[in-house]
Amino acid sequence: MAKKGKIAGNEGDAGDSGTPAYQEEVGHEFTKKEYDVGLTFFWMFIIGIIFLAFCFIWTIADLIAPSGKAEFFVSLPLGVKLMVIGMFLFGFFMLFVVFTILYNRGTNAITKAIFSAEKMYRQIKATREARVITAGLLISIIVIGIGILLAIVYSRPHVSGGPSTGSLVLDFLNELWNASYGEFFLLFAVLYFSFVVLIIMGAWVWNQGTIFFQKKFFMKNQ
Numbered sequence: 001m002a003k004k005g006k007i008a009g010n011e012g013d014a015g016d017s018g019t020p021a022y023q024e025e026v027g028h029e030f031t032k033k034e035y036d037v038g039l040t041f042f043w044m045f046i047i048g049i050i051f052l053a054f055c056f057i058w059t060i061a062d063l064i065a066p067s068g069k070a071e072f073f074v075s076l077p078l079g080v081k082l083m084v085i086g087m088f089l090f091g092f093f094m095l096f097v098v099f100t101i102l103y104n105r106g107t108n109a110i111t112k113a114i115f116s117a118e119k120m121y122r123q124i125k126a127t128r129e130a131r132v133i134t135a136g137l138l139i140s141i142i143v144i145g146i147g148i149l150l151a152i153v154y155s156r157p158h159v160s161g162g163p164s165t166g167s168l169v170l171d172f173l174n175e176l177w178n179a180s181y182g183e184f185f186l187l188f189a190v191l192y193f194s195f196v197v198l199i200i201m202g203a204w205v206w207n208q209g210t211i212f213f214q215k216k217f218f219m220k221n222q
Contacts, residue, residue, distance in 0.1 A: 029119050030111055038111025041200060045110070046099050048193035053095075055189040059182035066180060113200055116207035127218045134209035138202060 030038075061069055073081065179187070 030115055034115040034118065035107070035111050038114060039107045041110050041114065041196065042103075042107045044196045045106070045200070048189070048196050050095065052186075052189040052193050055182060055186040059180070059186045062180040062182035110200060113207065114203040116204075116211060118207075127214065130210050130214040130218050133213050134206055137209055138205055141205065142202075 065072065073084070076084075
């Protein structure tokens with residue numbers, strides 16, 4: 001009876017914390033605040049996937065029928081309307097099932113990707129030199145990425161003349177103005193999704209780089 005009471009007490013503690021995945025999967029490696037940040041980025045990632053998929057379908061619909069889509073749907077027979085609505089509901093339900101399955105693992109993976117170095121700081125007190133080297137490496141990667149992106153953009157043929165900054169802006173605004181609603185929101189979805197992914201990847205590079213340089217060059221012999 002005493003053992004049963006002890007188990008019930010432990011389950012009560014886990015329930016009071018409101019983060020069963022945090023206690024069962026991640027354990028005490030990360031704080032509640034860090035787990036909440038990982039959970040936030042997980043939902044931002046999921047929203048980006050849903051938004052991107054929706055805008056992609058919208059863009060395809062715009063390419064097939066630039067206008068009159070609502071009138072066309074209204075003119076369909078009732079059975080076809082229900083079939084189309086059912087297909088969308090089925091797709092949404094399947095996405096919901098997949099995201100529910102990935103909820104704990106995805107949140108824990110993102111938490112580890114973002115805060116692995118923070119856990120190491122608490123355990124072995126990483127040196128400033130390891131952080132500086134990793135920061136320099138991360139900045140170098142970012143600069144290289146920006147350079148590649150600008151090289152691709154400036155290599156495109158431009159309607160407004162030479163490859164100047166002003167012509168690039170005018171060309172971009174002109175293309176954006178002539179884009180359909182689906183293409184416009186698809187661009188926004190791609191930018192949003194890329195922003196979230198880059199933040200997570202940047203945090204992962206920062207953590208792994210710091211851990212690598214700390215263990216490789218600055219770890220004291222034990």
